[in-house]
Amino acid sequence: MKKILTVYTGGTICSSPEAGQRKLNTSVARSALIYNFSKRDSDFASLTENLFEDSGFATSNQTLSENMTLARLSQILNHISEFNLNDYAGVIVMHGTDTLAYTAALFSFAFSGTPIPVMLVSGNRPPMDDKSNANANFRTAVELIIKNIAPNVYVPYRNSDGNIYLHLASTLMSCNNFSEDFFNASPNNVMMINPDFSCDKELFTHFAELSVAETTGNFAHPHKLTDTVSLIMPYTGLDYSTFSLSDSIGAIVHGTYHSGTICVERTNVNESFSSHSILWLMDKCSEKNIPLILAPSCLNSDQYSSVYDAAAYSNITILNMTTEAAYMKTVWGVSLRLTGDELTDYLKKNVNNEFVS
DSSP states (O other): OOOEEEEEOBSGGGEEEETTEEEEOHHHHHHHHHHHHHTSOOTTGGGGGGTEEEOOOOGGGOBOGGGOOHHHHHHHHHHHTTSOGGGSSEEEEEOOSTTHHHHHHHHHHHTTTOSSOEEEEOOSSOTTSTTOSHHHHHHHHHHHHHTTOOSSEEEEEEOTTSOEEEEEGGGBOOOOTTOOOOOBSOGGGEEEEOTTSOOOHHHHHHHHHHSOSOOOSSOOOOSSOOOOEEEEOOOTTOOGGGSOOOTTOOEEEEOOOTTSOOOOOOSSTTSOOOTTSHHHHHHHHHHHTOOEEEOSOOOSTTSOHHHHHHHHHSOOEEOOSOHHHHHHHHHHHHHTTOOHHHHHHHHHSOSSSOSOO
16 A cells, blocks of 8 residues: 655644643644554554655744745745656645645645645644544544545645534635634535545545546646735735835735625725725736736626726636635746736636636
């Protein structure tokens, strides 16, 4: 049987409690994860000794996920690219929860066409903590890989309701503040795992239908992710005149309120607007030829007139996907040196089920 490649990048799942703090301690956390799996009632626990291959990701590159940067993500992608994925049953990447949705979105584009399942596994507490869900999440990833779930990028995660959910990575949403639960923006991209870790045939069939058909042994990717894409989130009182639009900006991704809306300030198209309106930002972006992407949003019969006003005012790309996915897809596209219509066409193309149904 092929081994599972494990990549330890940091986060809570790679930490341990020390002097009242959670600090990175990958060697201890890794031992706890592997030991706990070997002692569970899994049908595959007896395989533990020969089941995993540590990728050897450098300790100096590991970090708590709140410290994740595009440079660090480039290191992770470059590291994984050194391996022929066809040699493994699957990949499990240990990652923190704070920026998990961003990395999940990025991986869904980077590994579109992966020949094996890639699992992003995290924990709400270190794995040696009895209240941690890290061990359940890790076990779920292992069992799904061994049971031959369709190749794609997934996030298995146990919420506070006690249920384990398998998420397609491209539509995973970030945890809300004061919560340890993850949710998916698309009901079609998440299914619940049975409490006994068994999986219905329906789950495998469903995700097989969502799997990208064209696969490759390795994946083509830019050696370095560009940091020229800016992300703006809306809030009451946002004043765009406080932003400096430098010539180095490759694109701007703009988030929306929960209903997919953004401030245009005016009630009808004949009224003026100030620098609190996205229309003001659109003028500035047009002057500097900076692509402006709005997400999540869409134009349909249930959408508000403010979004139609913005769409009619100037050139803007509206994407019905999570803000995290829109940002990471733009980063990926710009890093591939796509510009103009090529970038727009790529952003509007369904790469890995990222559009919310």
